[in-house]
Amino acid sequence: MTNLRPHSYSNLYRLSNHTYPILETIMGVKKERSVSSKRSQINKGAWTSEEDTKLAEVIAVHGAKSWNTIASKAGLKRCGKSCRLRWMNYLRPNIKRGNISEQEEDLILRLHKLLGNRWSLIAGRLPGRTDNEIKNYWNSHLSKKIKQKEKQGCIDEKRSVENGKEELRQENTCAAGGEDSNISFDVDEFFDFSDEKFEWMNR
DNA sequence: AAAAGCTGCAACCGCGTACGT
DNA sequence: TACGTACGCGGTTGCAGCTTT
Structure with missing residues (x-):
């Protein structure tokens, strides 16, 4: 910006x-x-x-x-x-200002997948960030990104579907808002910070 | 040059909950 | 138990600055 x-x-x-x-x-x-x-x-x-x-x-x-x-x-x-x-x-002291880092963004995405719009809980996992800041960041950046991805995802899936019935089912899934009401979610995967990009979290 | 539309962020509002009397 | 008040949260709004037409 x-x-x-x-x-x-x-x-x-x-x-x-x-x-x-x-x-x-x-x-x-x-x-x-x-x-x-x-x-x-x-x-x-x-x-x-x-x-x-x-x-x-x-x-x-x-x-x-x-x-x-x-x-x-x-x-x-x-x-x-x-x-x-x-x-x-x-x-408040210790408020972190400035751009949200890639690691933080990734963490927000994971936490949102797990917790939904529980901004204060998400903020609790991001030292120095406020719930308001995360909420704003989500509404102005991440929600758009996700919509784009979902849109792209729907298109890709459509292409791969051969059966007409299956195609219809996929469309319904996308049309249902796309929000994570039926998203399967692996908690173990969520809390797995062994990936090198989360080294900062472990520290 | 200026009007219209867009963007990002701070702040407000309403509601649910916790707590004290 | 009932009621009033304070707090915390999430949704929404208002506005300054930027971009586009």
Whole structure:
């Protein structure tokens, strides 16, 4: 991806995994988009660097729990839910930023095959990655890849089928959404990380 | 040059569950 | 046990920037 979007800082993350909050402050690229709700006086939209700082400070003192308390202690016009999300997906230490590696992608595919859309569980197996990040990555990259593969797979299978009945059966399988409702799955194969490409997992 | 469409990501929303009273 | 509140999760939306027409 070559986008350079100030509001998401994806490219800043790629410059450094650890310095993005500092960078955005120094560079002043963060766009202040939070809008104050007329009804509830609760801020919505993008977080400002000031809000991030306040939230991080309060969590450093009180810990990452009782989110409504944290929100009020930080003096943020945010709900606890929003604070939690911000912390979990952005401010939390040890968050790995940048591109998903091939190994990670492969692991996501395997885990998704096993667990389905259980993003938090999948994220739990990928140190430093958040469920939101994986979900987004799946929706924007992997789901398309899989659809393409399935499409290709259906075409290939069709070609190989001689019997008309069998052909019809195959079409029905593809037409049923293609999602893994009837996929046979070998758990042993899934957890077999002996392959050299998973050496990093064993480490 | 500009309008329309597309993409990727952060954030919001609604629901189910856990927990405390 | 019943109820209220907080939390966590997955689906969805909104928006900035890019690409295409």
